Each structure stands twice: as structure tokens, then as C-alpha cells.
Amino acid sequence: MVYCIGHSIISPLGEGSQANATAVQAGRSGLRVHTSRFADVEPFCASLFETPQDFTALCIRSVEMALKEAKIKPEEPGVVFILSTTKGDNLDLITPAQAIARHFGNPNPPIVVSNACTSGVCAQITAKRLLESGIYETAVVVGCDIQTRFIVSGFQSFKALSPEPCKPFSPDRNGLNLGEAAATIVYTRTQTASLTEHRTQIRWILEAGSIHNDANHLSAPSRTGEGAYRCLMDVLDGTDPKDIHLIGVHGTATLYNDDMEKAALERAGMANTPVSALKPFFGHTMGAAGILETILCMMQLQQGTCIKMLSGFGGVNAAIKLKVERRKGES
Amino acid sequence: MRVESEIVITPEAVVLNGEHVAVQETGDKMLVELYRHYVGAYPKFFKMDTLCRLGFIAAEMVLKSTDRFTDGIQNTECAIILANRSASIQNDTDYLTTISDGNYYPSPALFVYTLPNIVTGEIAIRHHLQGETAFYVLDKPEELEPILLSTLNDKNTPVLAGWCECSGPNMFYAKIQLIWNNLSNN
Amino acid sequence: MEQFIEQLKAQIIEALNFEDMTPTDIDTDAPLFGEGLGLDSIDALELIMLLDREYGIKLADPKAGKAIFASVRTMAEYIQANRTK
Numbered sequence: 001m002v003y004c005i006g007h008s009i010i011s012p013l014g015e016g017s018q019a020n021a022t023a024v025q026a027g028r029s030g031l032r033v034h035t036s037r038f039a040d041v042e043p044f045c046a047s048l049f050e051t052p053q054d055f056t057a058l059c060i061r062s063v064e065m066a067l068k069e070a071k072i073k074p075e076e077p078g079v080v081f082i083l084s085t086t087k088g089d090n091l092d093l094i095t096p097a098q099a100i101a102r103h104f105g106n107p108n109p110p111i112v113v114s115n116a117c118t119s120g121v122c123a124q125i126t127a128k129r130l131l132e133s134g135i136y137e138t139a140v141v142v143g144c145d146i147q148t149r150f151i152v153s154g155f156q157s158f159k160a161l162s163p164e165p166c167k168p169f170s171p172d173r174n175g176l177n178l179g180e181a182a183a184t185i186v187y188t189r190t191q192t193a194s195l196t197e198h199r200t201q202i203r204w205i206l207e208a209g210s211i212h213n214d215a216n217h218l219s220a221p222s223r224t225g226e227g228a229y230r231c232l233m234d235v236l237d238g239t240d241p242k243d244i245h246l247i248g249v250h251g252t253a254t255l256y257n258d259d260m261e262k263a264a265l266e267r268a269g270m271a272n273t274p275v276s277a278l279k280p281f282f283g284h285t286m287g288a289a290g291i292l293e294t295i296l297c298m299m300q301l302q303q304g305t306c307i308k309m310l311s312g313f314g315g316v317n318a319a320i321k322l323k324v325e326r327r328k329g330e331s
Numbered sequence: 332m333r334v335e336s337e338i339v340i341t342p343e344a345v346v347l348n349g350e351h352v353a354v355q356e357t358g359d360k361m362l363v364e365l366y367r368h369y370v371g372a373y374p375k376f377f378k379m380d381t382l383c384r385l386g387f388i389a390a391e392m393v394l395k396s397t398d399r400f401t402d403g404i405q406n407t408e409c410a411i412i413l414a415n416r417s418a419s420i421q422n423d424t425d426y427l428t429t430i431s432d433g434n435y436y437p438s439p440a441l442f443v444y445t446l447p448n449i450v451t452g453e454i455a456i457r458h459h460l461q462g463e464t465a466f467y468v469l470d471k472p473e474e475l476e477p478i479l480l481s482t483l484n485d486k487n488t489p490v491l492a493g494w495c496e497c498s499g500p501n502m503f504y505a506k507i508q509l510i511w512n513n514l515s516n517n
Numbered sequence: 518m519e520q521f522i523e524q525l526k527a528q529i530i531e532a533l534n535f536e537d538m539t540p541t542d543i544d545t546d547a548p549l550f551g552e553g554l555g556l557d558s559i560d561a562l563e564l565i566m567l568l569d570r571e572y573g574i575k576l577a578d579p580k581a582g583k584a585i586f587a588s589v590r591t592m593a594e595y596i597q598a599n600r601t602k
Contacts, residue, residue, distance in 0.1 A: 039432070040430070040432075040435040086446060087445075088418070091418070091420060091423045093418045093468040094416055094418075094468050094469070094470055097468075098470065109469065109470055109471070109474045111467060111469065111474070111478065112467060112468035112469065113465070113466075113467060113468075114418055114446065114447050114448060114466050114467070114468050115448045115464070115465050115466050116446050116448050116449075122465055126465075126467075126478060126481075129478075129481035129482055129484065129485045130477065130478070130481045132481070132484070132485070133477075133480060133481035133484045133485075135477045135480070135481055149430065150423075150426070150427065150430070150445075153430045153435070153437040153442075154426070154437055154439070154442035154445065156437065157437035157438065157439040157442055157562060157566060158439050158442065158443075158562060159562065159565075159579045210463075211463040211464065211465060212461055212462065212463060212464075213411070213451070213452065213455040213460065213461055213462065213463070213464040214455075214461070215455040215456050215458075215459050215460055215461045216456065217456070217557070217558075218443055218449060218452050218453070218456070218559070219443050219558065219559055220558060226461065227461060230461065313443065313446055313448075313449065313452070314446060314448045314449045314451060314452030314464065315452045315455060315456065315464070316448060316451070316452065316464050316465075363536075374535065374536075374537065377534045377535065377536035377537070378533070378534045436566055436569060436570040437566070438563065438566060439559055439562035439563055439566065440532075440533070440534070440559055440560070440562075440563040443559055
């Protein structure tokens, strides 16, 4: 079994998972209209840090915060670093991953997962498999993307951006907002010293994960939500949909994504399960999204089971299921 | 884990299951030559960037070279797991020219290829594979091995897997295998 | 007009990477999307960019493209009526 023993979020809404959860509860959003951030780019609404951030430094700060909670030694050979990102540091993905691992004295080659918008959930699935196969004991999974002229111009050419704060699952939704953040989850497996030392009352278990392609279109999701539906059925694996307490949807607020997710949820028998869509607070944080949104799903639930799902360019869909374990006599 | 079929493509040569495939051209022209000879009638090929053309051709030749890969429920679950070092840098650079100063006309047709995992999507669409698709960026090809091993521990499906690197129209390398999980051998 | 249509066809072929096609292969009055050339949503966005780049026409609402891109002829007529360069 694979357990979460530490996490962190750094976003324009705050430093640390708790600060971000509090901001969301208070209804604060990082979304603003930016008129002169990048040359030539039309005004756009996004959640950006006030001062431009260095990609690698931001990841390192997020990892440091999560390690403080996880109390692991990142220099040990049983630890692997996994970076989830789409565009990395100015189009370079492997160099920042190596710099992050090196900063923490980690001896293993870092893994970058670059699977479009699903990267953050896929990175957690990769971690789970590596730990359960006994290849590593602990995985530090960090996700990050920084908004650039490159990304914003591309999404504008796709006519995918909403000029105002996005409205996931709303009938009058009109597109997505981009966002910046870094988020980290530290996972460890059963019978590791890190887990024994991790004495909290509730503990999250990463129970299942699944990835499927729609095999339909590069930039538009399947109308029937085929890939997302298959992911949901895989992670449910016989669990009664009624026992799922929360679904963290992708909820980009584009016309087709939200329709697709609705179709997939209905087909999987989860039309009445509460859903959480966080992009009105953070925007679409790309490589960070799957990790940031998983952390907030966990923080919204004190007990029970949740599913986090994502879909993205290239027709790829991913979902993970997480469950709380409550322990007596621990504080 | 058993390798059912394997292809290696460099700008100068193509080796399918250990045998050289005759080609006249080199580099990106060779990929077009292979397309005309082994695929044809899939005009979407010409919209793809070099990374996608490389992975697309490699997948086509590997899958066609084995009679084990016939249409069936199990095969629609076939996973596609590719990796490289440079992500989508060649196409990223092409896209950048469409947003250069004084000539700002961002091309959506190029932007869609500015993600490395698009090559896995192109292969999935072509062969109707609705299994897992994933893309990793790694320093060296051998670093994909532990990822593949742990994936196969978790899934009982065939996997199309390997290295698919492209840093320029005439700078590429692919080594892609169709791997059959031991459990599904019979 | 006929000469402009030929020029536009060449631009469409280049913008959409129809490697194996020449202007004579495109029927001026056949639908561009669906049955005809079988263009998809990304092609539509690329044609919107072509209007901007070559003719200075900015199309804010991609849905407006549907009528304009009905055929090469409708597209040519729209450009002639609205071009700013």
C-alpha cells in the first residue's frame, strides 16, 4: 500500500497546503485580468504570481515544505523524484528535474511525466507502481508549470480562454483560465521507517490509478467520455459508486471538457456524487493541477474515499482513488 | 515480459526485427518515404511534426510486423508508453517562429504538437487503442526500464514502448518494441 | 475573382499541410468541412489565423467561421469584402 506522508502547495493564493485550503474556503481566487504581462498577447484572465517565478526554485521551495512534514531523508537511495510538468523551465524539462534532485542530494535519475493536463495524476500513478513494485520506497512527486508568452499565445490561438473567471459545469461557461502553482506529495509504502514515524490521526492511501486514451481526437475529448469512463470503472473496481464521497473533476469550463466529464460520470453511475472543481480559484495549473487538486480533495474530506480525474490534449484521461485510514491512539 | 517485435529508426537506417529495411532517402524525407510505402491514405500524417511522424511510422511497422497483433478486445487495451530526452523541442521551436516579435500569428496547428505525449495520441487514434498512453522525459533510454517493469506489474496488457527522440528534422532516434506481458502470453 | 480563388487554394494547402494536393484538387464550391476536404476543428482555427495573417481579418468568434468556411468560394468572397490588407 502507498501512503501520503506529506504535501505542499505554493500558489498565488498562498504558501503551504493549509493556506491554500483556507483561501478556497474563504472564496478567494487568484484569477485576475492581465493586460501587459506578455508582449503581443491579448488581455487574458489567469492566476499568476505577482512577481515572475523561477521554475526550479519554485519546485524546490514546494518540495522543501512537503519534506518538512514527511520527515524523510531525500538523499537516501530508496527515494525517487518525479516531476510533473508540460513545459518545464522555458521548454526544458529534464534539466530542472535533475537540478531539483541534485539540490536535495538525491542519487537517483529523476523521472519527468509529461502527459499534458493529466501529468499530475499520471505522476502519482507512476509513483504508486514504482513503490509497489519495490523499486523505490518513497517518491517525491512535484508538479509545476509557469505561464509564458508561449503557452498563453497558444491557448489564445485555440480560442480556449475565457476573458473572465471560468465557470466549470455552468450552462454559460465559456472557456478556461490558466494558472501557475507548484505542488508536492510525498508517498511512501508499507513497512518503511518513514511510514512508522509518520504518526497522524488520519492517513491517506493511494488505492488505485488508471490511464486511458479516447483514441478519438488530439484536442477535443470524446463526446461519450470513453477514456474517462474507463478510468472511473478501473479505479472503482467494484466499489459501489455510493461509497465515493467526492470527485475532483478536471472542470476546465470549456464546453466540451465539462460535457465529456458529465457523460463519463453518468455512465459510471456517479451522477449524484458531490464534485469539486477548483479552477475558478487557481486556473488551470497544467503540470501542477493533478497534484494541487488531489491535495485539496484530501483536505476537503476528513473521512471516506475520493476520486481525482483529469483529461487532456492527446486524448489522454487519468483517474486515481484515495481513501482515508483513521488510526486510534495517535495524535 | 517478452519482446514480440522491435524497430530501430535513425536518420540513415531502419531495422525491423533485426533486419535492415531498404530505404532511398534519409532524415525526415525517409519518414515520408516510409509513410508512402507502409501507410498511405492517411493525410493527417503531413500535419504531424517530426517527433509524431517518427513514432507513428515506428508504431505502424512494429504492429504490422507481428501477426499476434490482430483486432481483438485485448488489443484495444494495448498501452503506449514512450519516452525521450528533448520532449517536443523541435516543434516547440517551430511554434516559436509563429509568435516572433513583429510577426505574431500563433499557429494552432503547430501549438497542438507542443506536447510530447501527442505522439502517443496519434498512435492511439490510428490503431484505435484505448489503453494507457503515457510520455516520460528521461536522461537516458535505460531509465525507462524500471517504469515499464512496474507498469507491467500493474497491468495485464500488451505495451508498445520505447524511446522516441527528436531534436531536429534530421536528428532523431527511435527504438520501439511491442512487449507482451508474460501473463497474457497464452 | 477566379485568380484570387486559385491563390487562396494555394494558401489553404500550405497552411493546412496538404502535402499531396494541388489547387486543382480542391473543388471551389465543395464544402471544406465534413464531406469535402474533411477538415477538423484545428484546421478551422488555422484558417482563422490565415485570415488574420494574410488579410488582416480578425475573427473573434470561431462559430462565425462556419458560414465563411462553407467553401473556398464563400471564403474568397468574405475576404474580398472584409480584407484590410
